[in-house]
Amino acid sequence: MGQAYSAGLTVTDSIILKKERILPLKGQVLVKKGDKVTAETVVAETLLPGKVVPFNLANKLGVTPAQLVGYIKIEPGQKITKDTILAENKGLFGLGIFKNEVRSPVEGEVENISSVTGQVLLREPRIPVQVKAFMDGLITDVIEGEGVVIENKSAYIQGIFGIGDETVGNLMMLADTPDDELDIGKINESCRDKVIVAGAFVHYHVIEAAVKHGVKAIITGGIDDQDLKKLLGYDIGVAITGHEKIGLTIVCTEGFGKITMAQKTFDLLKALNGKKTSIHGRTQIRAGVIRPEIIIPMDFDESELISKEATMPVLEPGTMIRIIRQPHFGRIAKVTALPEELTKVESETLVRILEGEFEDGTKFLMPRANVEVIES
Amino acid sequence: MQYDEKRLTRIVATDCGSTTTKAILIEWVDGEFRQTIRGEAPTTVEAPLNDVTKGVINATQELEELARLKYNNPNIKFMENGEFVIPRKGDIGIDAYVSTSSAGGGLQMMVTGVVASMTGESAERAALGAGAIVMDLISSNDKRMNHEKIERIRQLRPDMILMAGGEDGGTVKHVVEMAELVAGADPKPRLGSSYKLPVIFAGNKDAQPEIKNTLAQKVDLIVTDNIRPKLEQENLGPARDKIHDLFMEHVMQQAPGYNKLMDWAKGPELESVPIMPTPAAVGNIMQAIAKDEQIEVVGVDIGGATTDVFSVFTEDYVFNRTVSANLGMSYSISNVLASSGLDNIMRWVPFDIDVSELRNMIKNKMIRPTTIPSLLEELVLEQAIAKEALRLAFEQHKEFASGLKGMQRQRDISEAFSQSTSGATIVNLMTLNLLVGSGGVLSHAPRRNQTVMMLIDAFLPEGITRLAVDSIFMMPHLGVLSEISAKAATEVFRKDCMVYLGTCVAPVGKGKQGKPALYAKLELPDGSKFEEEIPFGEVRLIPCEEGKVAKATLKAHGGLILDKDKNKELSVDLHGGKVGIVLDTRGRQPFVLPTEKVERIAALKKWMREFKVYPEQILV
Numbered sequence: 001m002g003q004a005y006s007a008g009l010t011v012t013d014s015i016i017l018k019k020e021r022i023l024p025l026k027g028q029v030l031v032k033k034g035d036k037v038t039a040e041t042v043v044a045e046t047l048l049p050g051k052v053v054p055f056n057l058a059n060k061l062g063v064t065p066a067q068l069v070g071y072i073k074i075e076p077g078q079k080i081t082k083d084t085i086l087a088e089n090k091g092l093f094g095l096g097i098f099k100n101e102v103r104s105p106v107e108g109e110v111e112n113i114s115s116v117t118g119q120v121l122l123r124e125p126r127i128p129v130q131v132k133a134f135m136d137g138l139i140t141d142v143i144e145g146e147g148v149v150i151e152n153k154s155a156y157i158q159g160i161f162g163i164g165d166e167t168v169g170n171l172m173m174l175a176d177t178p179d180d181e182l183d184i185g186k187i188n189e190s191c192r193d194k195v196i197v198a199g200a201f202v203h204y205h206v207i208e209a210a211v212k213h214g215v216k217a218i219i220t221g222g223i224d225d226q227d228l229k230k231l232l233g234y235d236i237g238v239a240i241t242g243h244e245k246i247g248l249t250i251v252c253t254e255g256f257g258k259i260t261m262a263q264k265t266f267d268l269l270k271a272l273n274g275k276k277t278s279i280h281g282r283t284q285i286r287a288g289v290i291r292p293e294i295i296i297p298m299d300f301d302e303s304e305l306i307s308k309e310a311t312m313p314v315l316e317p318g319t320m321i322r323i324i325r326q327p328h329f330g331r332i333a334k335v336t337a338l339p340e341e342l343t344k345v346e347s348e349t350l351v352r353i354l355e356g357e358f359e360d361g362t363k364f365l366m367p368r369a370n371v372e373v374i375e376s
Numbered sequence: 377m378q379y380d381e382k383r384l385t386r387i388v389a390t391d392c393g394s395t396t397t398k399a400i401l402i403e404w405v406d407g408e409f410r411q412t413i414r415g416e417a418p419t420t421v422e423a424p425l426n427d428v429t430k431g432v433i434n435a436t437q438e439l440e441e442l443a444r445l446k447y448n449n450p451n452i453k454f455m456e457n458g459e460f461v462i463p464r465k466g467d468i469g470i471d472a473y474v475s476t477s478s479a480g481g482g483l484q485m486m487v488t489g490v491v492a493s494m495t496g497e498s499a500e501r502a503a504l505g506a507g508a509i510v511m512d513l514i515s516s517n518d519k520r521m522n523h524e525k526i527e528r529i530r531q532l533r534p535d536m537i538l539m540a541g542g543e544d545g546g547t548v549k550h551v552v553e554m555a556e557l558v559a560g561a562d563p564k565p566r567l568g569s570s571y572k573l574p575v576i577f578a579g580n581k582d583a584q585p586e587i588k589n590t591l592a593q594k595v596d597l598i599v600t601d602n603i604r605p606k607l608e609q610e611n612l613g614p615a616r617d618k619i620h621d622l623f624m625e626h627v628m629q630q631a632p633g634y635n636k637l638m639d640w641a642k643g644p645e646l647e648s649v650p651i652m653p654t655p656a657a658v659g660n661i662m663q664a665i666a667k668d669e670q671i672e673v674v675g676v677d678i679g680g681a682t683t684d685v686f687s688v689f690t691e692d693y694v695f696n697r698t699v700s701a702n703l704g705m706s707y708s709i710s711n712v713l714a715s716s717g718l719d720n721i722m723r724w725v726p727f728d729i730d731v732s733e734l735r736n737m738i739k740n741k742m743i744r745p746t747t748i749p750s751l752l753e754e755l756v757l758e759q760a761i762a763k764e765a766l767r768l769a770f771e772q773h774k775e776f777a778s779g780l781k782g783m784q785r786q787r788d789i790s791e792a793f794s795q796s797t798s799g800a801t802i803v804n805l806m807t808l809n810l811l812v813g814s815g816g817v818l819s820h821a822p823r824r825n826q827t828v829m830m831l832i833d834a835f836l837p838e839g840i841t842r843l844a845v846d847s848i849f850m851m852p853h854l855g856v857l858s859e860i861s862a863k864a865a866t867e868v869f870r871k872d873c874m875v876y877l878g879t880c881v882a883p884v885g886k887g888k889q890g891k892p893a894l895y896a897k898l899e900l901p902d903g904s905k906f907e908e909e910i911p912f913g914e915v916r917l918i919p920c921e922e923g924k925v926a927k928a929t930l931k932a933h934g935g936l937i938l939d940k941d942k943n944k945e946l947s948v949d950l951h952g953g954k955v956g957i958v959l960d961t962r963g964r965q966p967f968v969l970p971t972e973k974v975e976r977i978a979a980l981k982k983w984m985r986e987f988k989v990y991p992e993q994i995l996v
Binding site for chain 2: 049051052053054065111112114116117119121160161222224225226235236237238239255256257283285324325326327329340344345346347348349350351366367369370
């Protein structure tokens, strides 16, 4: 059977996770295979090349690019400080009258000198960059000069959309039920440095209060499009997120609007209340799907670190599914049949459908593309 | 190498799109090549599967299942042990497998030139024509400071860079300066750091030695013929060919599973058939139609992430392609809203809707891009958004598809007071013969009438224009198939791919609501007649079958005109199609919708009823 449906987001109380933590450029790895690390451990660091400052030396000196070589005082690779003399002429009649010298505007080193354009490229000092482990775990591999592989056993939830980068804090369940709207009254100093869990929805003013009280991250069923725009100051056109700096990270488990958090997600978060949680909002839906992640590491034995091969979940009669578009958005049901022939739905679109049944026994037809499989 | 039916009796072709992998089966049946079966599956280039061939296997499995049902033969199989069986032996296997790909973001390029509107634009045209998305055009005169350009080059991480600049014998200094900026940025390729970034230099040949000095150590430098050897001459071929070679050698090698996919793509002699970027394959087919039928063509392919517009205009068949990288119906749907504004989308919606609900619906489609509208209201909304995405993409195309800029032009006295300059758009809707739509929202619209309405409302064709749609989105497949069998590709194109929808007649100019705008007398092939003095602001749909022609006498009133010669009266043959002949007197240049909501909704409902686009329940 062709798989004309979406693989569901992973929500599980136990998974063997494997994460590469790689430097943006080659550098130094600070840990070794077999080391136990915490989320906060710096595992690798490097120096990124500094900003390049192009500078037309020939123009500044008032000579042609070809003549520049006669006046230049520096060479490629040379370290320079601000005000180092880059080139100078000898003045009128070589007597130093109207002598012109050009000094470096920056500290760093000389990258390149061009006799064709008269341009020099100066590079500012290198910028140190560190990569942290992000999740507690075991270093199972070291990629020389590049980074490490960390593995652990975790409870793991993939969000559908998020904003804000990696952060770590203890989980704090603030919702009573999965269809709760988070009340502003629940946000206070006890939430500082925590990863708080709302139910179905979180309003703009509640997010503002959370930022004020130093909350690290919010996990919610849904968020309103206009609240998001207000938070960011712009409208998201294409879902590539994670770099936002709004004071905290937000992960939506269901989508936009008020949408009840999936019961399984809610129950799992409730059961793990108080646990250390690694979370990020990075989302990229095109060209290499990245979804936000909520990782709650557990104790494990090294022998448990064997991850299963990734497979597409199977859609067949009996499979539990979640509906991911109107009508019935967010509801859970069971597949009862998978008719092969194309079927016309209300919009008159001819699609491959499934027949399903809700918990209350109501039956329905639904395009297969509008459901996701709940992995058991 | 080209083959005919002696060697090709069953071919599988796939297009690995960013969302869906679409497979079609082409067979030699009853003395002709036909597209017989189609299957699809989600593309699997990304985690957790990270292997594009898994999606190809799933889509091919669907083909196999449907083939067994169609031929009532349980033994039919195209693959064994997860690989295609080539050549075919009876029920088992196929004679060739070909594929296009735009998965994983397609081919992403950065281009450079000296003057943005001259060599820069030529470089952009070459990259777009080769099927790339142009992430940025950096030129000596683009007003950014040099350090900003370096930062930008560093951030972008393209798949490759195309550098143009200077006519042969012209400036060396500016070209080298640009190379110095590229060298300073030390750019890294998007996929993996295990290889050097390919950089094609197609600029002033006198600058080649200096370019090599500046760049050869830092990047994988490939030098080819100047893209703009003279100001009045563009030479895009060599650069385009190099882009295709590098796409295969570098980019595809890095994408997950593509090594295997490239290995699979084979002709009947087991020779490898290159994977082609999807837009390049569609471009191939568009140019073939224009030349074959000696017509001017505009084609559009609206996808989930991007919208490509292709055009072939003028007697020299000048081909242009643009890609609007962030206008699409799923991944980029939210950007359509951001670019067009809510009011522009709502102007096509014939009912009231809670605006915040609509915004959240659009965002939910963005984050769950593979879902489809099963409710009628959601379909109407998606089609309204599609009209805006198409309109915006076409506006960008018109601006880009222009004559070469920077050339001296001799003007005669009649032009002395006109505003036309060198580099004006060559897209002329009045001379356009054929408008072809493609991509999910157009090809799979539940009613073909909806496709006609979307094409007309978005492109606003002028005068007399035939409308067609790619039946099930197979232009990419046929574009790459033509590499091994032009015969199979052309036959399938005519018989199964192109669905002629009909003809649109739209007089150009301003009129007064309710006043006579167009007299039309049509003698239809079944002997019946249509005759009406159609007032301004109306549409009429007259059924006329595909392959049939209506003899028409048309007469425009008031300031309206019907063709490029500014005729007010014409006797012409109008081609029928699946939908029929549309007489549209809503005006062009300008086309104006009522500004008052109540009036606008009433007008939309009237037109939609006439077009028979939606069931009555949504229009009451």
